[in-house]
Amino acid sequence: MLTYTLRRLLLAIPTLLLISLVIFLLVDLAxxxxxxxxxxxxxxxxxxxxxxxxxxxxxxxxRYLLWLKQFFWVEPLNGxxxxxxxxxxxxxxxxxxxxxxxPVFPLIGERLPQTLTVIGTAYLLGVVIALPIGIYxxxxxxxxxxQFGTMFAxxxxxxxxxxxxxxxxxxxxxxxxxFPTKYDxxxxxxxxxxFLKQLxxxxxxxxxxxxxxxxxxxxxxxxxxxxxxxxxxxxxxxAKGLDEQVVVLKHVLRNxxxxxxxxIALGIPSIFGGAIITENLxxxxxxxxxxxxxxxxxxxxxxxxxAFIFAILIVAFNLIADLLYGMLDPRIRYD
Amino acid sequence: xxxxDIGVAxxxxxxAAVWGQFRKHRGAVFGLVxxxxxxxxxxxxxxxxxxxxxxxAEALKSKNLGSSFVHPMGTDQLGRDTxxxxxxxxxxxxxxGFVAMIIAIFLGTLVGVLAGYFRRLDGPLMRLTDMFLALxxxxxxxxxxxxxxxxxxxxxxxxxxxxVLIVFAIGVTSWMHAARIVRGEVLALKEREYVLASxxxxxxxRRVILRHILPNVVSPVMVAATLGVAEAIITESVLxxxxxxxxxxxxxxxxxxxxxxxxxxxxxxxxxxxxxxxSLTVLSVNYIGDGLRDALDPRIRGR
Numbered sequence: 001m002l003t004y005t006l007r008r009l010l011l012a013i014p015t016l017l018l019i020s021l022v023i024f025l026l027v028d029l030a031x032x033x034x035x036x037x038x039x040x041x042x043x044x045x046x047x048x049x050x051x052x053x054x055x056x057x058x059x060x061x062x063r064y065l066l067w068l069k070q071f072f073w074v075e076p077l078n079g080x081x082x083x084x085x086x087x088x089x090x091x092x093x094x095x096x097x098x099x100x101x102x103p104v105f106p107l108i109g110e111r112l113p114q115t116l117t118v119i120g121t122a123y124l125l126g127v128v129i130a131l132p133i134g135i136y137x138x139x140x141x142x143x144x145x146x147q148f149g150t151m152f153a154x155x156x157x158x159x160x161x162x163x164x165x166x167x168x169x170x171x172x173x174x175x176x177x178x179f180p181t182k183y184d185x186x187x188x189x190x191x192x193x194x195f196l197k198q199l200x201x202x203x204x205x206x207x208x209x210x211x212x213x214x215x216x217x218x219x220x221x222x223x224x225x226x227x228x229x230x231x232x233x234x235x236x237x238x239a240k241g242l243d244e245q246v247v248v249l250k251h252v253l254r255n256x257x258x259x260x261x262x263x264i265a266l267g268i269p270s271i272f273g274g275a276i277i278t279e280n281l282x283x284x285x286x287x288x289x290x291x292x293x294x295x296x297x298x299x300x301x302x303x304x305x306x307a308f309i310f311a312i313l314i315v316a317f318n319l320i321a322d323l324l325y326g327m328l329d330p331r332i333r334y335d
Numbered sequence: 336x337x338x339x340d341i342g343v344a345x346x347x348x349x350x351a352a353v354w355g356q357f358r359k360h361r362g363a364v365f366g367l368v369x370x371x372x373x374x375x376x377x378x379x380x381x382x383x384x385x386x387x388x389x390x391x392a393e394a395l396k397s398k399n400l401g402s403s404f405v406h407p408m409g410t411d412q413l414g415r416d417t418x419x420x421x422x423x424x425x426x427x428x429x430x431x432g433f434v435a436m437i438i439a440i441f442l443g444t445l446v447g448v449l450a451g452y453f454r455r456l457d458g459p460l461m462r463l464t465d466m467f468l469a470l471x472x473x474x475x476x477x478x479x480x481x482x483x484x485x486x487x488x489x490x491x492x493x494x495x496x497x498x499v500l501i502v503f504a505i506g507v508t509s510w511m512h513a514a515r516i517v518r519g520e521v522l523a524l525k526e527r528e529y530v531l532a533s534x535x536x537x538x539x540x541r542r543v544i545l546r547h548i549l550p551n552v553v554s555p556v557m558v559a560a561t562l563g564v565a566e567a568i569i570t571e572s573v574l575x576x577x578x579x580x581x582x583x584x585x586x587x588x589x590x591x592x593x594x595x596x597x598x599x600x601x602x603x604x605x606x607x608x609x610x611x612x613x614s615l616t617v618l619s620v621n622y623i624g625d626g627l628r629d630a631l632d633p634r635i636r637g638r
Contacts, residue, residue, distance in 0.1 A: 018466055027478055154362070158618035160569050162576045163610035166596065170603045273473045277573060291474055292577060295481050303478055310471030318469065 005323060012315050019311045020071075024064050027304050070095045071308065075105050099299040108287060108306065114185055115286030119275045122206040126213030127264060133214070134221025134260075139248060141226060149218060156215020161274060165208045165281045172204060179203050185285040205282045213271065220263045224256040231255075258328045265321040269313040356630040363626020366619035373616055377425030384418065409604065411594075421608060424586040428568055428613070431502055431587065435567035438506025440513055440560045444552070447517025448544055452525055461518070467511050473573065479504045480579045494585045501580060505567050513559045520552045554631035561624035565617040572613050588613045 042050070058066070074092045081087055094103040137149040173181040180201050189198050228234065229252055237247045276288035283289075287306060294302035326332050347355075357363055409417050450460035480500060488496035524530065525548065533543055572589025574580040581587050583594070588609040595605030 015462075015466055015469060019469060022466075022470065023475070026475065027482070154621060155614075155618065158565070158621050159614040160572060160617070162573065163592070163606075163614055166592070166599060166606045166610060170599060170606065174600050174603070269471075273471060276473055276477075277576065280577060292477070295477050295579070298481075303474075307471055307474045307478065310474055311469055314469045314471060 023307045027300050095301050097302045099297045104305045111287045111290045118205050118284050122209035125210035130214040130217035134218040137222045138225030153215040153219045161212050162277050168204050182283040205278050221260050224259050228252045228256045262321040262325045269317045353630045357626050360626035362622040366622030369619040377422050380422040420586050424588045424591050428587045431571045432564040432568040434502045435505040436563040439510040439563050443510035443513025444517050446514040451518040451521025464511050464514050472508050476504050493582045497581045505570050516555050517552050558628045565620040
């Protein structure tokens with residue numbers, strides 16, 4: 001297991017390097033580069049100065065390596081410094097956002113909590129809704145409940161979140177007036193009153209994302225349960241007179257959860273991608289809306305960094321899912 | 336005496352068997368009907384339904400109208416007939432979905448067959464697939480559209496440019512699942528006896544692939560293709576929804592929804608119509624894919 005983990009970790013390095021190169025080249029070679037944004041009336045020597053200040057007059061490979069160094073060495077050192085009050089990173093050039101002229105990572109750090117509260121809650125809610133639905137659908141296969149569950153899931157992953165989101169806004173915010181249409185990021189939860197307010201403003205984005213996630217996960221749970229229900233050990237458990245409850249919730253459920261857990265882990269990075277839409281719709285000031293703002297403002301360093309962070313998340317959770325599978329299922333041994 | 340005299344039914348053709356199984360899937364039939372209706376609405380609709388061109392004064396007067404006999408879905412803030420815009424938008428949305436799917440399926444089948452058939456290519460091509468799967472697609476698509484839109488628009492014109500760019504971008508970022516499925520099938524197929532037999536009489540790899548392998552991967556590819564259409568339509572509408580899709584006067588359903596957001600409180604139908612159209616298309620395509628999967632699987636068919 002350890003050798004497998006190490007091998008996978010080592011294999012992740014070239015993958016990530018390749019992805020970083022793709023992201024860097026795509027963003028850097030594109031026609032909308034900062035050089036083309038400078039008006040033509042600017043005299044050439046001033047133009048050179050501007051490009052120099054932006055650090056884009058160096059050759060391509062130098063810039064790529066510099067960016068890699070900044071991402072993997074300078075920024076972590078800066079994080080270390082701010083945690084322990086040391087100053088290892090003094091004098092090193094950080095990744096600077098074109099828009100705000102400040103380092104990119106603290107900006108992302110400011111945005112991250114909002115994303116994590118909303119998206120994290122939504123994903124948890126999705127899992128909590130999906131598991132019972134999946135279990136009961138499988139236990140009573142082809143029943144009315146199962147058919148409704150199937151339809152719910154089909155609708156859940158066919159209707160895009162930007163439409164469910166707008167529908168929710170029209171129904172719950174405009175017509176019924178239960179929830180605010182926009183998420184207020186400046187709200188500080190200090191007492192019961194503000195906590196309720198926070199709950200109300202989180203309700204819609206969390207429901208939209210949660211339902212979308214629940215649809216897919218409940219399908220996986222159902223099929224995994226069905227696969228295990230027909231196994232011999234289930235018949236044995238029934239034959240020796242165990243309670244139906246014990247058979248289903250202990251024997252079948254535990255074994256069925258193994259693939260579902262990995263699916264849940266695999267889904268985590270993709271919800272960050274899906275969060276881009278929800279954050280924009282409800283005005284949640286998280287990293288998804290930071291990405292859109294950066295794209296609109298031609299803020300290349302911010303876009304590169306955020307896209308690469310998304311890629312790291314995907315690679316990391318793929319690895320976690322594979323390792324979890326090996327740990328939970330004794331039949332699977334990687335060595 | 337001929338066969339029919341003895342009372343032996345003529346053997347069922349494959350197409351009939353597949354259709355028979357497909358028809359049993361209620362959701363799939365519903366999906367097919369809805370999809371055909373939507374296609375008819377967008378493609379043939381403009382020939383039947385075309386309110387006459389308005390002068391500026393008339394357009395000013397017919398702003399923000401509700402549903403009426405002249406304008407079944409009302410008019411928008413510029414006095415344009417919403418139903419006509421829905422038809423035009425549907426044509427583009429469906430075209431994006433189908434063309435992007437064709438690109439993705441072509442790339443996916445190519446990579447899958449090459450990786451499955453030629454052992455030397457297997458490693459590198461599958462690593463490439465894994466790498467593409469690890470790319471953050473929505474952010475990258477947004478970046479691609481943002482950065483290349485003006486350049487391509489200058490060469491091909493704003494409308495054609497946006498179409499080519501978006502279709503191409505969606506196509507090259509969604510072939511990976513098809514490639515994996517095809518590779519798996521090809522790996523199993525190339526060990527079969529008929530492939531061995533064909534190779535033993537000296538058939539070239541090209542002939543083996545075209546004659547014997549490809550016809551046998553058609554069914555999984557068809558299922559992947561249907562689901563690919565749904566995915567492409569959703570991706571395009573996400574791009575449009577974030578304001579990075581087609582130019583404003585070239586509507587798609589996603590674009591109409593994006594424009595309707597501003598007027599959502601007063602005229603919710605401007606959001607609901609396009610949103611409903613997208614959802615219905617995707618839902619019906621997903622159901623068709625479901626039904627096709629059952630119908631093309633010989634183990635399920637005929638039971």
